[in-house]
Structures are given as structure tokens and as C-alpha cells.
Amino acid sequence: MIALVPVVFLVASSRTTEPPKIQQHTCPNGLTVLVVENHSVPLITVEITAKNGSMTEPPEYNGLSHLYEHMFFKANAALPSQEAYMKRAHELGMTWNGTTNTERVNYFFTTTSEHLKDSMVFLRDAVVSPSFDAKELERERVVVTGEIDRNEASPFYHLFHTVTEKVFWKYTSRKDPLGLRATVLKASVEQMRTIQHRYYVPNNSALVVTGDVDANEIFAEADALYKDWKRAEDPFKKFPLVSHPPIKKTEVALVVQPVQVVTGIMEWQGPSTVGKSVVDTYAADSLSQAIGEPSSRFQKALVDSGSCVRVNLSWFTQMNTGPISLNFSAKPDKVDACVKAITGELDKMKTAYVTDEDIRRAAHSLEVDDVRGSEKPSQLAHTLTFWWTSAGLDYYLSYVDHLYQVTVADTVRYINTYITGKPFVLAVMVSPDMQKAGLDQAHFEGLLKGAR
Numbered sequence: 001m002i003a004l005v006p007v008v009f010l011v012a013s014s015r016t017t018e019p020p021k022i023q024q025h026t027c028p029n030g031l032t033v034l035v036v037e038n039h040s041v042p043l044i045t046v047e048i049t050a051k052n053g054s055m056t057e058p059p060e061y062n063g064l065s066h067l068y069e070h071m072f073f074k075a076n077a078a079l080p081s082q083e084a085y086m087k088r089a090h091e092l093g094m095t096w097n098g099t100t101n102t103e104r105v106n107y108f109f110t111t112t113s114e115h116l117k118d119s120m121v122f123l124r125d126a127v128v129s130p131s132f133d134a135k136e137l138e139r140e141r142v143v144v145t146g147e148i149d150r151n152e153a154s155p156f157y158h159l160f161h162t163v164t165e166k167v168f169w170k171y172t173s174r175k176d177p178l179g180l181r182a183t184v185l186k187a188s189v190e191q192m193r194t195i196q197h198r199y200y201v202p203n204n205s206a207l208v209v210t211g212d213v214d215a216n217e218i219f220a221e222a223d224a225l226y227k228d229w230k231r232a233e234d235p236f237k238k239f240p241l242v243s244h245p246p247i248k249k250t251e252v253a254l255v256v257q258p259v260q261v262v263t264g265i266m267e268w269q270g271p272s273t274v275g276k277s278v279v280d281t282y283a284a285d286s287l288s289q290a291i292g293e294p295s296s297r298f299q300k301a302l303v304d305s306g307s308c309v310r311v312n313l314s315w316f317t318q319m320n321t322g323p324i325s326l327n328f329s330a331k332p333d334k335v336d337a338c339v340k341a342i343t344g345e346l347d348k349m350k351t352a353y354v355t356d357e358d359i360r361r362a363a364h365s366l367e368v369d370d371v372r373g374s375e376k377p378s379q380l381a382h383t384l385t386f387w388w389t390s391a392g393l394d395y396y397l398s399y400v401d402h403l404y405q406v407t408v409a410d411t412v413r414y415i416n417t418y419i420t421g422k423p424f425v426l427a428v429m430v431s432p433d434m435q436k437a438g439l440d441q442a443h444f445e446g447l448l449k450g451a452r
Contacts, residue, residue, distance in 0.1 A: 019396075020036050020380060037212075038212065042112050043112060045110045047106055048127050053104055055241055056241075059173045061183065062173035066144060066179055103389050130196065156429075166427065244321045247425065264428040265327050269323065271414075281322070283410040288314050302328075307341040317390055349419070352408050352412060356408060359406055370400055
């Protein structure tokens with residue numbers, strides 16, 4: 001008989017990998033330039049980002065950061081028409097795109113390294129001298145409202161939008177990157193210029209170049225290309241971000257859509273990557289990773305037990321009040337058991353719920369994810385612009401080290417600071433038939449009252 005020897009997996013207690021080698025430069029006008037060299041393949045990505053997005057949008061501008069993103073890929077001072085823009089992009093062999101979210105708008109182009117200098121000029125012209133042709137703006141309004149239509153066709157849009165309206169009740173537009181249809185339809189060239197002059201300034205932007213490049217050459221090229229792009233007043237001093245007031249009371253929001261299972265979100269206001277709450281952000285990510293593991297105590301109690309189909313707890317990395325979301329799905333006949341089980345497990349988290357070993361494993365898993373995300377230079381460029389806008393480069397570079405410093409006591413403090421006894425919104429999505437069968441607003445309100 002062969003004796004079986006148990007295998008012991010050791011988890012590191014501190015970081016075992018190095019963060020990407022990011023070389024940094026600040027142009028005389030305040031533009032941040034980040035470069036990561038990777039000479040494994042002859043590809044380059046040039047990307048620019050601005051600290052912009054729905055966080056800057058009162059209702060009369062809600063959706064216009066997104067519209068501006070679309071107008072970026074149009075005519076400018078160097079390329080007088082959409083046709084000329086597209087022709088030049090194809091000549092340079094580019095693939096490209098842009099994204100708009102709550103705290104970042106970014107634009108990126110990937111091509112072969114032989115086109116590096118021309119690509120940097122192409123990007124410079126787009127960011128510094130957009131034309132905002134009125135006819136192009138009129139056409140692009142239709143494209144953007146088409147995106148709104150497609151999102152509204154999804155049941156989950158209505159769930160997410162409803163919970164955002166309740167959690168960030170005073171300044172909902174600041175958390176809604178998609179925006180308002182009416183605002184987009186009446187957007188003007190003057191509003192595009194306002195966004196440009198307020199937020200698309202060098203000291204509110206970062207240029208990221210990754211791939212088969214030389215950092216010193218990039219820095220010199222950036223200094224030369226952007227020398228006429230004038231520094232402006234810090235937009236967030238003149239137009240400071242809003243302070244989201246707390247959720248007034250725990251409440252239920254029912255969303256009726258043609259769905260097969262009950263889907264719900266419990267959401268609280270969480271910490272931010274700036275200010276006094278920054279220390280709680282690491283505990284937030286560590287706890288979410290630890291209890292998200294299929295073998296965790298949390299998943300065994302809620303999913304393996306059959307109470308819920310799916311459950312996860314997450315915090316969204318943001319500098320202006322990141323939401324904490326507990327998402328769940330359950331069969332209609334099991335939803336009561338699911339909600340009761342969730343509230344029961346959350347109550348247990350008021351004291352030590354995870355172990356030191358759980359936290360170390362979570363840190364290691366997040367470290368692995370971080371390293372994996374840096375393997376592809378084009379993807380790394382997007383990662384860097386996300387962290388630069390929503391947390392800062394120093395936060396990103398020290399992120400994994402801070403994860404390994406998280407303790408069980410930190411996770412308890414996080415839960416008790418943001419979740420235990422704190423008002424939250426429970427948004428639940430059911431079908432019309434489920435509602436008729438008794439899964440209505442009053443049912444879930446009673447369910448929460450009984451759980452508390």
C-alpha cells in the first residue's frame with residue numbers, strides 16, 4: 001500500500017513579485033507621462049486619460065463626458081474631417097477605443113513600434129485641438145443615445161440604475177456615466193468646449209506609453225509635442241467634487257423586469273482612496289477576495305447550502321465614495337432563505353469572521369491578479385490610467401504591499417464602519433409573475449424587518 005503524504009500549500013506573508021517598472025516624467029506644463037518598456041514584441045500602445053467622467057457632471061452635463069469621448073475620434077486641427085481621421089488611423093495600422101466611467105475617460109491606440117512617433121502626433125492632435133464640428137456632434141448624439149437604448153433594453157441596467165439613485169440620492173448624476181438622454185440630445189458645441197477647457201488640460205491628464213519603446217525618447221518627445229498645451233487652474237479647486245450625503249434610511253426598491261430568477265443588490269456607501277478612509281480600502285478588497293473564494297465560510301453558508309444561487313461582496317475603487325455592493329441571485333422559492341442567510345452572515349462579521357490565513361491567501365490571489373494584468377502591455381496601459389485617475393500612482397505601486405499588512409481586526413473595523421447597523425438599499429429585481437405571487441415591495445420590506 002502506498003502511503004499518501006498530505007500536501008501543504010504555503011502562502012507568502014509578504015509580496016514576492018515586483019510591480020511593473022514604471023518610469024515617470026512630468027512635462028513643464030504639468031502633463032504626467034508614464035512609460036513601461038516591454039521589448040518582447042514590436043507593439044506599442046499610446047493612451048491618454050483625463051480625470052473626468054460622471055463625477056464632474058451636474059444633471060445639465062450628465063452624459064456629456066461620454067459624448068465628448070465619442071467626439072475625440074473626429075476631426076481636429078490636423079485632420080479636417082472624419083474621413084481624414086479614419087484614413088490616417090488606418091495608415092498607422094491602429095486599433096483604438098475609448099471608455100468613460102465615473103472618474104476616468106481614456107483613449108488608446110495600439111500599433112506596431114515603427115509607427116510610434118506618428119502615433120504620438122496623432123494622439124496629440126486629437127487631445128489638444130478637437131474641432132467639434134456641429135454636424136458631427138449632431139450625428140454622434142444619435143450614436144450615444146443608441147447606447148443608452150441598448151443599456152435600457154437590459155433588465156440589469158434598471159436594477160443597477162435604481163440602486164444608484166437610492167444610494168447616491170442627492171447627486172445621482174455624479175455616479176451615472178451613461179447619462180441622461182435629454183441632456184445628450186441637447187448637447188452643444190459650447191458645452192464640449194467647456195469640458196475641454198476645464199478638464200482636458202495637461203495638469204489634469206496623463207500620457208501612458210507601453211511596449212517596445214524607450215522611456216527617455218518618449219519623455220523628450222512628449223515635452224516637444226505638448227509644449228504649447230497650456231497648463232490651467234486645477235479644475236477640482238475651482239469645481240470641487242461633491243460630498244455625497246449618507247443614505248437616510250434602509251429601504252427596499254422593487255424593480256420589475258422579465259427575469260427568471262430573483263436578483264438583488266444590497267448597497268452601502270463605502271470608503272474612498274483619498275482622505276482618512278484610505279486605510280479601509282485595503283481591508284475592503286482583502287475581505288471581498290477572501291469570502292469570494294468558493295471554499296470560504298461565506299460561500300459554503302450561502303451558496304453550498306442551497307439558499308442562494310450566487311453571492312458576492314465587492315467595493316468599487318473610487319476616490320469619491322466607492323459603493324459597497326452585495327450582489328445575489330436566488331430562485332423565487334428560495335429568496336427568503338437567501339436574504340435571511342445573507343443578513344445572518346453579515347451579522348457574524350461584526351467579530352472575527354475570516355482568519356489570518358484567509359487574509360494572506362486573499363493578498364496572494366490579488367497579487368497574482370495584479371501580475372497577470374501587467375503581462376500584456378496594451379492592457380497594462382488601461383490599468384495604469386484607471387489607478388492614476390481613481391487612486392493615484394503611489395496607491396497603485398504600494399497596493400499589494402498594503403494588502404499583506406491587512407489584519408483580521410482591519411476587516412472587522414471595515415465591516416463595523418460601513419455595514420453593521422448602517423442604512424443601506426436593497427434593490428430586488430423580480431418578474432411580473434413573481435410580483436403577483438407575493439414577491440412585492442411589502443414582502444421584502446417585511447423580510448428585512450424580520451431579519452433585523
